Amino acid sequence: MKKTHLVAGIFLWALFSYLTKSLDVLFLAAAVLASIAPDLDLRIKHRALLHNIFVLAVVAAGSWFLQGLYFAIIVSSAYFSHILLDSLTKAGVAVLFPLSSKRYGLRLVRNGGLADKSLCVLLTLSSVVLLLQYSKEILSQFLGL
Ligand SMILES: [Zn+2]
Secondary structure (H helix, E strand, O other), rough: OOOHHHHHHHHHHHHHHHHHOOOOOHHHHHHHHHHHHHHHHHOOHHHHHHHOEEEEEEEHHHHHHHHHHHHHHHHHHHHHHHHHHOOOEOOOOOOOOOOOOOOEEEEEEEEOHHHHHHHHHHHHHHHHHHHHHHHHHHHHHHHOO
């Protein structure tokens, strides 16, 4: 699922870039980091400590404070995508930690399984299509078409 998390961050950046008509490398780096950051709790209370809505709220507020609303949107949506994707697995996530350690998982995706790989491919292809479409629009504007 690690690659899928990474690609989800790239996809969200591509979608955001397409919708806002701006390509920002800082936003790409932030989206990629935010999409994998929750797994920093790998050795301590994995899928609880950093996989909950309270940390997500802190990440959203902190990123808004640092770089403004658009930055907060891309960072928090990438962070949320990680929690969402992990919640599709059997292990689930303790989304209400520290209030509750109960894990919620839909058991739809197995790490490294077909659904995981399919999601990864789908997100990659969607990112490419979005970026190509955006590039085409930029080129059309540049050439006055
Ligand atoms: Zn995770």
